[in-house]
Amino acid sequence: MTKTDTGNFATLGQEIMTRIEILALHTEQEGKMTRTYLTAAHRGAARQIAAWMSEAGMDVREDAVGNVIGRYEGTDPCCASLMTGSHFDTVRDGGKYDGPLGILLPIACVGDWNRQGRRFPFPIEVIAFCEEEGVRFNAPLLGSRAIAGSFETAVLENVDDNGVSMREAMISEGLNPAQLGAAAMPEGDIAAYLEVHIEQGPVLLEENLALGVVTAISGSSRFILELQGTAGHAGTVPMASRHDALMAGAEIALYIEKRCNESPGLVGTIGQLNVTNGAGNVIPGHVVMSIDIRADKDSIRKLAVDDIQTEIENICIRRGIRKNLEQTYEAASVACAKWLQQRLKESMQRHGCTPRSLPSGAGHDGIIIAEIAPMAMLFVRCGNGGTSHNPGETMSAEDAAIASQVFADFVEHFSMANPT
Numbered sequence: 001m002t003k004t005d006t007g008n009f010a011t012l013g014q015e016i017m018t019r020i021e022i023l024a025l026h027t028e029q030e031g032k033m034t035r036t037y038l039t040a041a042h043r044g045a046a047r048q049i050a051a052w053m054s055e056a057g058m059d060v061r062e063d064a065v066g067n068v069i070g071r072y073e074g075t076d077p078c079c080a081s082l083m084t085g086s087h088f089d090t091v092r093d094g095g096k097y098d099g100p101l102g103i104l105l106p107i108a109c110v111g112d113w114n115r116q117g118r119r120f121p122f123p124i125e126v127i128a129f130c131e132e133e134g135v136r137f138n139a140p141l142l143g144s145r146a147i148a149g150s151f152e153t154a155v156l157e158n159v160d161d162n163g164v165s166m167r168e169a170m171i172s173e174g175l176n177p178a179q180l181g182a183a184a185m186p187e188g189d190i191a192a193y194l195e196v197h198i199e200q201g202p203v204l205l206e207e208n209l210a211l212g213v214v215t216a217i218s219g220s221s222r223f224i225l226e227l228q229g230t231a232g233h234a235g236t237v238p239m240a241s242r243h244d245a246l247m248a249g250a251e252i253a254l255y256i257e258k259r260c261n262e263s264p265g266l267v268g269t270i271g272q273l274n275v276t277n278g279a280g281n282v283i284p285g286h287v288v289m290s291i292d293i294r295a296d297k298d299s300i301r302k303l304a305v306d307d308i309q310t311e312i313e314n315i316c317i318r319r320g321i322r323k324n325l326e327q328t329y330e331a332a333s334v335a336c337a338k339w340l341q342q343r344l345k346e347s348m349q350r351h352g353c354t355p356r357s358l359p360s361g362a363g364h365d366g367i368i369i370a371e372i373a374p375m376a377m378l379f380v381r382c383g384n385g386g387t388s389h390n391p392g393e394t395m396s397a398e399d400a401a402i403a404s405q406v407f408a409d410f411v412e413h414f415s416m417a418n419p420t
């Protein structure tokens, strides 16, 4: 078999970067990268990805949740597949690389193997996961959950900001929620899952390294907190008589910041805070806020969540506020398969890369796919100080090229033999 040369990977790196720009044109907000589940922009991106998969020599299908799946058939019909991919939804006003890199990079490599007439014993499946961020319906990882058979149908009733339910959105886009169970892939069908993803942090950048091998994906606990105080006139109600829902939320937010500062590796975020019917001259009566707590160690996260719940209780009692705390997500930290980490390090070393290992603070589809297959992740250096979930997110074509080379090497050396 011919090994693809380095110059060719420079071309693939350029192709990946060009396609990331083209995919970014599928956005809900002109001049911003916003592509949430089942919007017109999202459906357009799915069609574009399917076209690229098909052009790369893959058989393409869409499953009931809206994942786009490209299969590059192997030569041995008994072999389980090597699965790779990432998500193509985004946060609002986010970056172009978070997700699409892990879809477009393997498509570029498969296209290259296809041009060479090269096949492997095992099939390669590239999955463009339709939803990971959880933005539109406040439910993350929908695509990978459908594949793993752990999609919770209760979320079909979640509604977006316009009151459209997930179920309605699926039906209006020609997807059949009744068929969600059929999207699940049987456990033995996937030999391994490898996701390529931009690091979304500064570690590799600061160490001048293009690539890193992920050791584990941090767990997280997410909540929606509703605070019910008493709305009133901003000019007439004395400070001591107020039951201000926003001030209670602010005190809770500052407690979360203080508590999370106490443990390295523990992080807490209030990413949404809405004052219902807010106006400059009205004391906020009702507030809804999100809470996201993460840590690489589950015990540290759980202790923090316990403390935060106690403090929410205390603050609400003291301020005369009624509350409703609803947990929307809970995930334990998930370790990447040791034998896949080792194979990735070997591939990196064969191409002159230091085999740096690091944990992932961000969540990824791999956390769910690990329920049905050994899972690994290859991180690619993030530019601009490691900025992500921000339009300033960036990476270089050179890093896309070296990541393609290491990914291709991993695939070319992949077999299930002797996993240690």
Ligand code: GLV
Binding pocket: 132, 133, 361, 362, 363, 364
């Ligand atoms: C996804 O990007 C997450 O970590 O929430």
Ligand code: MN
Binding pocket: 087, 098, 099, 132, 197, 363, 364
């Ligand atoms: Mn991502």
Ligand code: MN
Binding pocket: 091, 098, 133, 389
């Ligand atoms: Mn993200």
